[in-house]
Amino acid sequence: MNINNRTEPSLELKISDWELDFYSRPIIESDGKKRWELIICSTRSYKTEDIFLWNKKCPANEVNSVWLKKALNEAISEARKQGWAKPSIVRFWRSSMKSIIKKSLEAVSIEALVSRRTYDLFDRIEFLEKEIYPKEKGYVRGVLAPTFTSKMENSPQPLPEAVRGDALTISEISIGELKSAENWPMEFGDIFPIQQDLDDNDLVPGLRLFSKDRSLALSAWFSCLEPIKLTIRKNQLILEASAEDKWLVTDLPEKDACILSKKFLENKKKSYGYQFISIQSTPYIEKFAGFWILRDIELIS
Secondary structure, three states: OOHHHOOOOOOOOEOOOEEEEEEEEEEEOOOOOEEEEEEEEEOOEOOEOOOOEEEEEEOHHHOOHHHHHHHHHHHHHHHHHOOEOOOOEEEEOOHHHHHHHHHHHHHOOOEEEEOOOOHHHHHHHHHHHHHHHHHOOOEOOOOOOOOOOOOOOOOOEEOOHHHOOOEEEEEEEEHHHHHOHHHOOEEEEEOOOOOOOOOOOOEEEEEEEEOOOOHHHHHHHHHOOOEEEEEEEOOEEEEEEOOOEEEEEEEOOHHHHHHHHHHHHHHHHHOOOEEEEEEEOOOOOOOEEEEEEEEOOOOOO
16 A cells, blocks of 8 residues: 555644755766756745755756656655655746746646745755865866856836835844744734844844735735845845845935945844844734745855
8 A cells, every 4th residue: 555645644744835946066077067956945934843955966968847857756755754745835046947947846736936035945055065065076166156146137116106005114123023923913924933043132124114004915915026135225225026026115315225234234244134024004003914034145146
């Protein structure tokens, strides 16, 4: 009997979205070709204490949807053995691999979501880049290695009038407060565990939006946006989202822009780059229509 087709009442599989990268790595194999590798990790949440990690090398002459579909089925099978359910959503961001990845995920009945909200995947690749690949034979430092920089130069678009809210403020909350976000009442949003070794007194910058009558509508729109991070460009506060979207949140006085830019940089160095966006009907209500934790990390090109 195939136990995978049986329903086990006592078995509670861990549920999580996945994050995926399928691309060449900074290693020349013995045949003189670049290494291609599939890297998968689950998205951390408060529901599970651990994380699913899975890698598989791909021959350079088999970089296609057929190989990737087979590898995905292997990953799903291995995840099941480790107590993980098949994911409903897989996030990825590489536009050059979009066709292959989407086709392969569709073939295994998983929703493909193009998004840079893959913070755990960035951490995983950074670990491999720093700790694993340099020790391997054929490692090439430089051009072949993905660099953690963003090459997006598209101009930000103004937020749609319907989702600008009645007012906004630039604010700060402490790391200690952010660590307790799982207990906050919220209708929409996306939160994840905060690094426990960070100082609870360190402050995290963020954006607070208020709308008396449309806070839920705003939150629903932001929920579809896949918000990534807040940045300052000259005197503009910009929200980066999804794969390569940029939204102009507001224009800032030059002095305020300089102060906020400095806070963003300091936080990036001290507190893992955490940021936040909150949406409430008023500043006085102790409930969020929407709340998102963001991270400002360098992106892989």
